[in-house]
Amino acid sequence: MAATTHPPTPRTTSGSLPKTMRALIKSTAGPGLTLVTDRPLPSGSTGKPGEPGPNDVLVRVHKAGVCGTDRHIYEWDDWAAGRIPVGIVTGHEFVGVVVRVGSAVEQVKPGDRVSAESHIAPGHDYNSLIGDAHVARNMQILGVDRDGIFADYAMIPQSHIWPVNQDIPDKWAAIFDPFGNAVHTVMSAGVSVKSVLITGAGIIGLMAVAVAKAAGAQQLFVAEPDPRRRELALKLGAKKAYNPLPKDKGGQGDDWVKEIKSTVQGEGVDVLLEMSGNASAIVQGFRAMRQGGTAALLGIPSKSFNFDITEHIIFKGADVLGINGRQMWQTWFQMERLILAGAVNLDDIITHELPFEDYNRAFELMQSGEGIKIVLDLNGPTR
Numbered sequence: 566m567a568a569t570t571h572p573p574t575p576r577t578t579s580g581s582l583p584k585t586m587r588a589l590i591k592s593t594a595g596p597g598l599t600l601v602t603d604r605p606l607p608s609g610s611t612g613k614p615g616e617p618g619p620n621d622v623l624v625r626v627h628k629a630g631v632c633g634t635d636r637h638i639y640e641w642d643d644w645a646a647g648r649i650p651v652g653i654v655t656g657h658e659f660v661g662v663v664v665r666v667g668s669a670v671e672q673v674k675p676g677d678r679v680s681a682e683s684h685i686a687p688g689h690d691y692n693s694l695i696g697d698a699h700v701a702r703n704m705q706i707l708g709v710d711r712d713g714i715f716a717d718y719a720m721i722p723q724s725h726i727w728p729v730n731q732d733i734p735d736k737w738a739a740i741f742d743p744f745g746n747a748v749h750t751v752m753s754a755g756v757s758v759k760s761v762l763i764t765g766a767g768i769i770g771l772m773a774v775a776v777a778k779a780a781g782a783q784q785l786f787v788a789e790p791d792p793r794r795r796e797l798a799l800k801l802g803a804k805k806a807y808n809p810l811p812k813d814k815g816g817q818g819d820d821w822v823k824e825i826k827s828t829v830q831g832e833g834v835d836v837l838l839e840m841s842g843n844a845s846a847i848v849q850g851f852r853a854m855r856q857g858g859t860a861a862l863l864g865i866p867s868k869s870f871n872f873d874i875t876e877h878i879i880f881k882g883a884d885v886l887g888i889n890g891r892q893m894w895q896t897w898f899q900m901e902r903l904i905l906a907g908a909v910n911l912d913d914i915i916t917h918e919l920p921f922e923d924y925n926r927a928f929e930l931m932q933s934g935e936g937i938k939i940v941l942d943l944n945g946p947t948r
């Protein structure tokens with residue numbers, strides 16, 4: 566690339582930027598997050614706060630989604646303790662407006678509304694080169710491995726910036742990251758005119774219900790212990806929603822698996838979309854799937870567990886797909902199309918919008934189960 570064809574200095578909309586910003590950081594190796602007001606602006610490859618390197622984009626963050634990953638970091642579980650660098654700015658789901666771009670940035674300009682793919686692939690590694698950047702090794706995730714977006718400003722490589730279509734509302738654009746998980750899972754499995762079981766109706770499971778419906782799933786079943794989420798799954802297009810807990814815990818035990826099998830040709834569903842990461846739900850899900858079915862697994866079990874590969878995969882002739890992140894950029898185009906076509910409405914899944922300062926309340930709402938998707942407002946509407 567001929568760098569000389571680009572302006573030598575970063576381009577910006579407004580002259581000067583503040584020296585410091587608000588940021589929600591992981592200040593100690595323990596539970597909780599700290600909101601600071603004196604964080605220097607992020608620096609790109611220049612190392613200077615607020616100054617993008619040639620390929621960097623400085624974004625003012627307007628709205629941000631709170632993810633289950635953020636909750637792990639907030640609660641400081643074993644995964645977080647083993648991975649998160651103390652001092653990091655957290656958060657990875659957002660919509661914002663470009664304020665400065667590096668000299669080699671051509672895709673966006675100051676004033677553009679953007680989101681970003683939070684999984685930053687090295688770009689020159691084997692998987693990125695062959696079109697599998699979403700599973701690149703040495704991936705750096707915003708707000709996990711490097712500074713994220715729970716802050717007034719974030720620095721993002723232009724290779725991972727996504728320009729947001731003008732007809733997509735801010736709060737939906739802010740949650741394209743988890744929406745992309747749902748779309749990638751559904752589209753990888755293929756659900757058109759198929760019977761589909763979704764185990765786990767959390768944020769992504771509920772999104773998957775809406776996406777599977779939009780993508781032409783014919784019979785859509787959901788297994789989820791929480792009655793309110795089952796209700797919402799039905800509203801979003803599920804034909805039936807079951808409580809998979811044991812009978813002594815108020816659930817239907819294994820009866821629902823038998824019911825699904827008898828409903829679908831006596832065989833079971835064509836497709837399992839596993840969104841819970843729960844060991845017994847995974848086993849039940851495979852039991853409810855027909856011989857030769859397809860299982861796409863997104864939920865992450867908290868620890869290893871016994872799973873009979875012979876019964877559930879080999880003799881079943883099952884196709885099993887591990888799903889991670891979103892495909893760059895196919896999933897993003899699919900998301901945009903689904904929303905612009907009016908095929909998916911995310912309003913029912915976004916239960917709360919809170920000011921940035923109320924982040925503790927956001928995590929409490931997630932912990933109690935009252936909140937499903939929560940969006941934090943950092944700098945008001947983008948326009």
Ligand SMILES: [Zn+2]
Pocket residue numbers: 632633634657658742743
């Ligand atoms: Zn997320």
